[in-house]
Each structure stands twice: as C-alpha cells, then as structure tokens.
Amino acid sequence: MRTLVLNAGFEPLAVVSFRRALALVICGKAAVVEIVEDDPVWGVSVRYDRPSVIVLTRYVKVPYSRRIPVTRRGVLKRDLHRCAYCGAHATTIDHVVPRSRGGEDSWQNLVACCLACNSTKGNRTPAEIGWQLRITPRMPYGPGWAVRGAEGVVPQWEQYLAPAVAA
Known part of the structure; x- marks a missing residue:
C-alpha cells in the first residue's frame, strides 16, 4: 500500500x-x-x-533543477x-540517430517504437528512409515526472498528478 505525499502547496x-x-x-x-475506503488501521485503542494522499503541514523546499533520468520506461510513458x-503500440525504444553514428542516450534522441519499425529502420536515420517522426522528442517536465514511484497511478492520485502528466 502506497501513499502520495504532497507539499504544503x-x-x-x-x-x-x-x-x-x-x-x-x-x-x-502531515494531514490526510x-x-x-473500508481499510482502516487499528491501534490498541484507536x-x-x-x-492514500497526505499533505505536509510545512512547506519543504525542493530543488527542481534535478534532471529527470532517461529510462526505457520513461520514454515509453512520455x-x-x-x-x-507509425503510431502502432510501441514495446521498444529507438535511437533517432543510431548510436553507431554518434547518437546518444538522451530524451531528444530516444523515441518509443514498435518492433516492425525498429527492425526496418535498423542502422539508418529516419531521413535516409523517408520517414517522419510523429512527435518531437524532448525531456518531460513537471512534478509528476520527478516523483519516484508515481508510475502505477492510483485513481485517487490522478487529480494531483494530472497537470504534470499532460506534458
């Protein structure tokens, strides 16, 4: 059982x-x-x-300058x-500029990709085979991306994470 912690703001x-x-x-x-529902915790006399969601009573200053690490799960979520x-269901990630040609593991060079497109593209760039990207790859932003453990969103959390996920 997990609980989302909100800052005082x-x-x-x-x-x-x-x-x-x-x-x-x-x-x-913190305050609840x-x-x-229907799942209380019983103490000796209380x-x-x-x-499911709590808010801190005092504001905690958080350094938002931290970068969001690039992960396979993060690229697929973004x-x-x-x-x-092609817009089909993606199960892999692809380097727009292949690693063998100097492409790096960054938010700007990684995209979600289906198996068919990934094997067809191979070691080429999209321009070399006449393909266009449907999205512009960029680093996601917002507090919802910086919160660890928020991948499996509980329905009660959606209203607190929704503005960040829409990025």
Whole structure:
C-alpha cells in the first residue's frame, strides 16, 4: 500500500509506504487528504483511516533543477506507448540517430517504437528512409515526472498528478 505525499502547496513530492504516511500524520507533520475506503488501521485503542494522499503541514523546499533520468520506461510513458514512426503500440525504444553514428542516450534522441519499425529502420536515420517522426522528442517536465514511484497511478492520485502528466 502506497501513499502520495504532497507539499504544503499541494505539488507532489514523493510516494511513501502507508506506514510512513501514518507516522507523519500521527506526529502532526502531515494531514490526510484522501483515504482508502473500508481499510482502516487499528491501534490498541484507536482506529486510523489508511491514507492514500497526505499533505505536509510545512512547506519543504525542493530543488527542481534535478534532471529527470532517461529510462526505457520513461520514454515509453512520455510517448504514450505509441510508435513515433507509425503510431502502432510501441514495446521498444529507438535511437533517432543510431548510436553507431554518434547518437546518444538522451530524451531528444530516444523515441518509443514498435518492433516492425525498429527492425526496418535498423542502422539508418529516419531521413535516409523517408520517414517522419510523429512527435518531437524532448525531456518531460513537471512534478509528476520527478516523483519516484508515481508510475502505477492510483485513481485517487490522478487529480494531483494530472497537470504534470499532460506534458
């Protein structure tokens, strides 16, 4: 069971275990915003609602200068699991400029790709075979991308992560 932690300004910060979230609430460092229905936590003499989303009572300054690391999962999520060449369901990633030609592992050079397009393209650039990219590859932005553990979004979290995912 995981809990989304929001800063005092309601921007997403992290995903923590429900035990850690409950400890923050009991200590008065956070308040419960959303709960998991019909799943309370019982203490010796008290009942606590299991938190799904909590908000910190004091604002925590977060350095947003940190770069979002390039990962296979991140590229597929950014491109909505759609092939950048044909639009089919993508299961792999492709280097627009092949690595053998100096292409690097960066947000600007990696796109989601289906198996058929990936093997057809091979060691060539899209221009060499007359293909156009359907998207412009770029680094995603927003707090939703910086929150670790937010990949498996719980329905109750969508309203807090939605502006960041729309990037």
